[in-house]
Amino acid sequence: MLSSAVCSFMLMKLGVNSGFSARNCMWASPAAFRRQEFLIRCLGGYSDQGYQGKMQKVKSIGQPTSEADGEKILRAITPTLDPSKHKGQAGKIAVIGGCREYTGAPYFAAITALKIGADLSHVFCTKDAAPVIKSYSPEIIVHPILEESYSVRDEEKRSTAGKVLAEVDKWMERFDCLVVGPGLGRDPFLLDCVSEIMKHARQSNIPIVVDGDGLFLVTNCLDLVSGYPLAVLTPNVNEYKRLVQKVLSCEVNDEDAHGQVLSLAQRICGVTILRKGKHDLITDGETVRSISIYGSPRRCGGQGDILSGSVAVFTSWARQVVSASDWHTSISPRNPTMLGCIAASTLLRKAASLAFREKKRSTLTTDIIEYLGRSLEDICPVS
Amino acid sequence: MLSSAVCSFMLMKLGVNSGFSARNCMWASPAAFRRQEFLIRCLGGYSDQGYQGKMQKVKSIGQPTSEADGEKILRAITPTLDPSKHKGQAGKIAVIGGCREYTGAPYFAAITALKIGADLSHVFCTKDAAPVIKSYSPEIIVHPILEESYSVRDEEKRSTAGKVLAEVDKWMERFDCLVVGPGLGRDPFLLDCVSEIMKHARQSNIPIVVDGDGLFLVTNCLDLVSGYPLAVLTPNVNEYKRLVQKVLSCEVNDEDAHGQVLSLAQRICGVTILRKGKHDLITDGETVRSISIYGSPRRCGGQGDILSGSVAVFTSWARQVVSASDWHTSISPRNPTMLGCIAASTLLRKAASLAFREKKRSTLTTDIIEYLGRSLEDICPVS
Numbered sequence: 001m002l003s004s005a006v007c008s009f010m011l012m013k014l015g016v017n018s019g020f021s022a023r024n025c026m027w028a029s030p031a032a033f034r035r036q037e038f039l040i041r042c043l044g045g046y047s048d049q050g051y052q053g054k055m056q057k058v059k060s061i062g063q064p065t066s067e068a069d070g071e072k073i074l075r076a077i078t079p080t081l082d083p084s085k086h087k088g089q090a091g092k093i094a095v096i097g098g099c100r101e102y103t104g105a106p107y108f109a110a111i112t113a114l115k116i117g118a119d120l121s122h123v124f125c126t127k128d129a130a131p132v133i134k135s136y137s138p139e140i141i142v143h144p145i146l147e148e149s150y151s152v153r154d155e156e157k158r159s160t161a162g163k164v165l166a167e168v169d170k171w172m173e174r175f176d177c178l179v180v181g182p183g184l185g186r187d188p189f190l191l192d193c194v195s196e197i198m199k200h201a202r203q204s205n206i207p208i209v210v211d212g213d214g215l216f217l218v219t220n221c222l223d224l225v226s227g228y229p230l231a232v233l234t235p236n237v238n239e240y241k242r243l244v245q246k247v248l249s250c251e252v253n254d255e256d257a258h259g260q261v262l263s264l265a266q267r268i269c270g271v272t273i274l275r276k277g278k279h280d281l282i283t284d285g286e287t288v289r290s291i292s293i294y295g296s297p298r299r300c301g302g303q304g305d306i307l308s309g310s311v312a313v314f315t316s317w318a319r320q321v322v323s324a325s326d327w328h329t330s331i332s333p334r335n336p337t338m339l340g341c342i343a344a345s346t347l348l349r350k351a352a353s354l355a356f357r358e359k360k361r362s363t364l365t366t367d368i369i370e371y372l373g374r375s376l377e378d379i380c381p382v383s
Numbered sequence: 384m385l386s387s388a389v390c391s392f393m394l395m396k397l398g399v400n401s402g403f404s405a406r407n408c409m410w411a412s413p414a415a416f417r418r419q420e421f422l423i424r425c426l427g428g429y430s431d432q433g434y435q436g437k438m439q440k441v442k443s444i445g446q447p448t449s450e451a452d453g454e455k456i457l458r459a460i461t462p463t464l465d466p467s468k469h470k471g472q473a474g475k476i477a478v479i480g481g482c483r484e485y486t487g488a489p490y491f492a493a494i495t496a497l498k499i500g501a502d503l504s505h506v507f508c509t510k511d512a513a514p515v516i517k518s519y520s521p522e523i524i525v526h527p528i529l530e531e532s533y534s535v536r537d538e539e540k541r542s543t544a545g546k547v548l549a550e551v552d553k554w555m556e557r558f559d560c561l562v563v564g565p566g567l568g569r570d571p572f573l574l575d576c577v578s579e580i581m582k583h584a585r586q587s588n589i590p591i592v593v594d595g596d597g598l599f600l601v602t603n604c605l606d607l608v609s610g611y612p613l614a615v616l617t618p619n620v621n622e623y624k625r626l627v628q629k630v631l632s633c634e635v636n637d638e639d640a641h642g643q644v645l646s647l648a649q650r651i652c653g654v655t656i657l658r659k660g661k662h663d664l665i666t667d668g669e670t671v672r673s674i675s676i677y678g679s680p681r682r683c684g685g686q687g688d689i690l691s692g693s694v695a696v697f698t699s700w701a702r703q704v705v706s707a708s709d710w711h712t713s714i715s716p717r718n719p720t721m722l723g724c725i726a727a728s729t730l731l732r733k734a735a736s737l738a739f740r741e742k743k744r745s746t747l748t749t750d751i752i753e754y755l756g757r758s759l760e761d762i763c764p765v766s
Contacts, residue, residue: 100527101524101525101526101527102524103517103521103525104517104520104521104522104523104524105521107521108521128514128527131514132514132517132518135518136518136521236469236470237469237470238469277469278466278467295466296466297464297465297466297468298464298473298500299468299469299470299471299472299473299502300470300497300501300502300503300522301470301502301503301522301524302521302522303470304470359756360756360759360760360764360765361461361464361499361500361756361759361760361763361765362497362498362499362500362755362756362759363756364497364498364522365521365522366520366521366522
């Protein structure tokens with residue numbers, strides 16, 4: 001079973017979208033496995049021995065996690081500002097979230113994307129949430145298209161879901177990254193629609209950053225991200241606990257935080273996980289990096305939304321530059337989602353530390369957002 | 384009658400939730416009283432003689448009220464900021480208020496909680512009020528669930544009330560404190576729903592700070608808070624007058640402000656009262672403290688909402704630290720609601736004085752809120 005999971009994961013790493021879900025990989029036939037193994041070899045992938053050895057190496061319990069050079073990576077993936085570029089080339093991000101109860105979270109993620117340097121930031125939310133999110137900022141394009149159960153009669157659900165999906169699909173190909181979850185809520189009908197949106201994004205090879213209620217959805221339906229190397233999960237302490245319980249059938253073990261988060265990423269067949277905490281741990285099932293510089297002791301709600309918006313932008317930038325001929329070969333790791341997470345964690349911590357230095361105990365998420373630009377400039381000056 | 388009221392109050396102080404309401408305590412049988420007296424002795428409570436003597440002492444008319452060392456208390460109950468903590472551990476506050484007419488008051492209370500250092504701040508309000516309150520700040524989580532009479536047909540009231548209560552109950556256990564009243568309005572159906580919310584909060588031992596229209600509700604239904612030591616009433620001059628008239632059947636007597644507020648707290652069986660005025664008077668029926676430092680001569684509307692939000696945060700912090708082994712034994716009083724009121728009064732006065740120094744006659748509540756962080760830092764520096 002592990003072998004077929006690993007196989008699917010490697011296929012994905014190599015850019016082969018096999019439609020191989022977690023359930024599939026758990027029950028793949030030996031024949032199917034052999035076919036995939038052959039394909040990987042043809043594509044110049046791993047040898048069985050080498051990969052197993054690598055897995056054993058990184059799985060060793062208690063191994064110290066190496067601190068990523070977040071600032072260096074951030075500088076390496078941030079595009080130069082070039083007057084000849086046109087609108088959209090620095091990134092188009094979409095946040096799927098915002099419902100009757102929650103409007104702040106999708107705003108935080110979307111405005112963060114713009115403040116970091118994306119050109120366009122969209123929010124797809126419910127009709128109730130849209131006017132409020134629009135009122136926070138005229139910079140964000142807000143689509144009032146999602147529906148919650150209370151606003152849809154049972155006999156209309158099928159056609160409504162179709163309309164929602166068609167509306168998002170009109171835009172899908174334009175986006176460089178989706179953020180799924182900030183302020184999404186847990187309405188079953190809404191989550192069903194969002195599941196379909198995620199499937200379409202995946203078919204289009206668009207990176208998906210999953211946070212908040214998106215993690216609730218994914219924890220209950222791992223197939224949505226399993227085996228998709230462009231999926232990033234950004235769990236906080238409680239979300240991580242639920243993921244570990246569901247996927248690894250055990251409790252969180254902080255004495256082997258490194259090994260456990262690595263196992264988790266492997267078991268979800270190669271998604272990237274950014275485990276938020278005192279030190280952020282980032283893994284794609286191959287390597288683990290930690291980010292522990294800077295930071296703030298304030299834990300006001302909304303900081304996770306800054307992070308998910310940042311991961312989206314940096315991941316889309318990293319995808320562009322990693323494949324470019326002039327990519328810094330000294331940069332490690334090379335996986336764009338890993339690079340995106342490392343840069344995002346570094347930037348959020350820097351901005352939070354600057355905001356906290358000024359605002360102390362009264363630091364709020366909006367204060368941190370105001371320091372994103374200054375933090376970027378400190379790390380990666382424009383000129 | 385006084386004895387049974389005192390008895391119920393003492394039971395509550397000792398942590399015995401007897402379900403003994405004001406009406407019950409007014410009509411308790413001699414046998415019931417003896418059983419409770421016995422229980423108090425078993426719990427190591429007062430002796431008749433000692434307690435009566437204490438009551439006589441604190442009830443003496445004209446006794447000078449001791450000024451609380453508000454800054455010392457604020458420092459003692461404010462938690463240290465620790466990077467290993469996670470979101471929610473510094474407090475989760477909910478404000479029940481906000482209707483078609485009033486939207487500013489619940490916002491002021493909720494944003495104050497965040498500015499002081501709580502991690503999450505919720506508002507439960509009517510559907511009309513929600514988009515407006517949300518638009519004031521993306522930091523606050525606003526639940527549009529309360530209903531006023533005009534929007535509910537008579538035959539639907541029962542089921543609607545059930546839905547409202549179920550919705551709040553989903554969240555109740557997560558909250559460290561409720562603030563009931565800012566911008567609540569006086570719609571009878573809405574107040575009936577809020578009464579039920581208060582009963583559920585009480586069953587869950589969640590502190591309740593009652594202000595504004597919440598005090599109108601409570602004055603007409605004392606059972607809601609009577610005998611509940613985690614209830615805090617924060618009346619202004621008019622609200623205090625109505626309380627005194629209703630509970631003590633007399634007029635406000637400023638010559639014996641100390642004795643009268645003490646009697647009032649005793650007659651409501653041990654709630655904590657913060658009587659706002661030139662000097663704030665704070666009592667739980669046992670001791671009275673005053674806060675008269677700092678302050679501002681501006682009386683713009685909304686300052687009471689800052690106070691109620693502050694009391695909520697400081698009370699929840701005080702509850703945590705008073706029971707901790709390293710609690711400063713030199714701090715007096717020890718009742719968390721008293722400590723919360725003293726810290727909140729001190730902080731608001733400090734922030735108001737700083738805002739007034741800058742803005743003079745044009746000082747508004749939002750200006751004072753902007754000084755909460757600086758005031759906290761002056762009194763209780765982060766490092």
